């Protein structure tokens with residue numbers, strides 16, 4: 212049986228909530244409808260995220276009535292993009308891109324790499340649910356990157372940090388491998404983003420085929436925790 216975008220992963224939480232909207236939304240609050248999703252080109256989806264980051268930086272985000280959004284999205288979701296980012300508490304994609312309920316998928320793991328689980332999640336987000344762009348977003352001063360540089364060993368972290376080792380190697384060689392070298396740490400963070408973009412293309416034929424056919428774009432980005440600005444990196 213084909214998977215329906217409407218019935219796959221659709222929540223029913225809205226039915227348990229009181230959803231009488233009493234406040235009006237700002238005029239530029241757009242409902243995440245199927246028609247809106249379909250109107251996005253892949254590049255347009257990236258542009259929308261960057262425009263959202265500009266709103267975030269300006270301190271004038273779009274104000275939406277979340278209760279109306281919950282009600283509107285209770286029968287299906289039509290997000291236009293997916294973001295792979297770090298678990299860092301300062302790097303919530305919905306906030307830094309000024310997006311609301313139903314707008315974007317977000318996969319978060321310390322060090323923003325991809326594994327089979329995240330690739331499968333992205334395949335769902337794009338191939339099944341219709342997202343038009345994937346943004347892999349690293350950030351400055353990333354603790355996971357620093358941990359990988361310092362070769363930290365702690366519980367499951369030891370194994371997880373091995374996922375970032377290729378980026379450490381790509382950023383090197385370096386005489387003294389230490390996270391106190393902030394320039395090297397940032398080089399590793401940049402390399403890690405680009406290696407993750409490559410890994411998505413290399414390890415997911417589903418997503419690579421979508422890129423080849425022009426249905427999807429995959430880009431890298433770096434979030435500056437000191438300024439709030441997202442820069443695309445190539």
Ligand SMILES: [Zn+2]
Nearest residue numbers: 297299353354
């Ligand atoms: Zn991080």
